[in-house]
Amino acid sequence: MISKPIVSVAGKNGPFLNVIEALSQLDLSSLKDKRILIKPNVGRIAPPESGYNTHPEAVAAIIETLNKLGVETIAIGESPIVGVDVFKAFKRAGFTEMAARYDIELIDFNSKPPIVKNIPHPRIITETKICQQVYDYDVLISVPVTKTHMHTGVTLGIKNFKGCLYRHEKVRYHQLEYHKKVYPEKTLDSAISDLASVLMPHMTVVDGYIGMEGLGPSGGEPVKSDFAVASFDAMGADVLTCKLMGLNAEEVPHLKIISERKKMSIKVEDYNVVTNSYEKYIYQYKKPPTKISVQFPGIEVQDIDSCSSCQSSLMLFLKRFGEDMSQYALCDGKFHIAIGKGIEKAMDGTVFVGNCTRHMKEKGIHIKGCPPVATRIYEAIVHREPDKNEDPI
Numbered sequence: 074m075i076s077k078p079i080v081s082v083a084g085k086n087g088p089f090l091n092v093i094e095a096l097s098q099l100d101l102s103s104l105k106d107k108r109i110l111i112k113p114n115v116g117r118i119a120p121p122e123s124g125y126n127t128h129p130e131a132v133a134a135i136i137e138t139l140n141k142l143g144v145e146t147i148a149i150g151e152s153p154i155v156g157v158d159v160f161k162a163f164k165r166a167g168f169t170e171m172a173a174r175y176d177i178e179l180i181d182f183n184s185k186p187p188i189v190k191n192i193p194h195p196r197i198i199t200e201t202k203i204c205q206q207v208y209d210y211d212v213l214i215s216v217p218v219t220k221t222h223m224h225t226g227v228t229l230g231i232k233n234f235k236g237c238l239y240r241h242e243k244v245r246y247h248q249l250e251y252h253k254k255v256y257p258e259k260t261l262d263s264a265i266s267d268l269a270s271v272l273m274p275h276m277t278v279v280d281g282y283i284g285m286e287g288l289g290p291s292g293g294e295p296v297k298s299d300f301a302v303a304s305f306d307a308m309g310a311d312v313l314t315c316k317l318m319g320l321n322a323e324e325v326p327h328l329k330i331i332s333e334r335k336k337m338s339i340k341v342e343d344y345n346v347v348t349n350s351y352e353k354y355i356y357q358y359k360k361p362p363t364k365i366s367v368q369f370p371g372i373e374v375q376d377i378d379s380c381s382s383c384q385s386s387l388m389l390f391l392k393r394f395g396e397d398m399s400q401y402a403l404c405d406g407k408f409h410i411a412i413g414k415g416i417e418k419a420m421d422g423t424v425f426v427g428n429c430t431r432h433m434k435e436k437g438i439h440i441k442g443c444p445p446v447a448t449r450i451y452e453a454i455v456h457r458e459p460d461k462n463e464d465p466i
């Protein structure tokens with residue numbers, strides 16, 4: 074009989090002890106003497122416990138466990154969202170201080186030229202640019218924070234490896250031509266599955282202490298769910314984490330596609346869950362809404378042929394600054410904002426976001442960038458100079 078892959082679950086003890094306990098329930102002997110690269114989610118400049126990034130103490134727990142085991146090297150690396158300085162993100166997220174405590178190197182994945190990998194039997198991308206440092210280590214550990222995601226349902230251990238893509242390669246995944254005639258899923262989901270065909274975590278440790286629900290990955294609300302999941306099976310870790318978030322992995326398109334392509338089960342019952350009873354750790358995350366305008370009355374959004382990068386920036390902008398925009402309402406009493414290359418008509422005074430709307434700049438305010446971050450959209454509207462002391466989001 075084939076034994077089920079083991080997934081370890083722990084909770085109710087904070088980010089550090091949750092991970093210590095989850096790891097203690099696994100046989101880690103295969104990691105001894107290995108060179109280990111930890112890939113957290115530190116894609117944005119935000120403080121710990123805001124739900125944006127992995128908690129530094131969850132990673133500290135992994136480092137302490139690995140040090141006791143006797144591994145050769147540990148490093149932490151990230152390629153954050155475009156426009157974010159990785160070392161600023163590490164500092165604000167508490168990683169600089171934590172890494173110094175253990176004398177661990179923090180790596181900017183974008184500091185060296187990428188390695189171009191061909192995708193065998195691709196769904197949508199035939200090759201992809203992966204940060205070369207990823208290939209300098211024996212074991213890659215994905216350490217995501219639990220978040221719902223307005224484009225991909227959730228962002229967990231497998232999706233976290235999109236942060237191993239070089240610079241703008243991440244944006245390219247959001248800009249692919251629609252392939253509805255071939256596959257029903259979004260192109261982004263297909264592209265993530267193509268990446269997973271050449272790069273998967275060897276191990277996943279999920280930080281579910283404070284995650285993000287609703288309009289994730291950047292416009293949602295922080296939630297304390299206080300659990301951790303660890304497994305050498307990347308699919309098993311994500312499947313169990315969905316369950317603990319009150320979600321069904323079978324409804325997450327990229328996980329469904331990857332499970333079929335890699336013949337990994339997407340059903341909870343096919344995993345050996347190590348814990349007394351994981352049900353007690355379930356916390357129901359709010360799913361992302363399907364329509365932007367429902368969330369923001371008084372704001373008229375035009376979105377024609379945009380990609381999900383601009384949609385994310387727009388969401389974050391509306392969530393953070395939307396209430397202040399009533400003073401910029403046009404003659405119909407609404408604030409007008411537009412994204413996407415298909416915009417052809419708009420009311421005079423509309424705010425056009427992103428390089429794709431450049432052709433409309435005579436009709437209102439144009440904000441360049443691909444995509445511009447939310448803070449830059451706000452600054453352009455209110456004619457404020459960028460504040461060097463403020464973290465752009």
Ligand code: SF4
Binds near residue numbers: 381383426430443
């Ligand atoms: S400007 Fe916005 S919609 Fe256009 S490609 Fe860039 S991110 Fe996508």
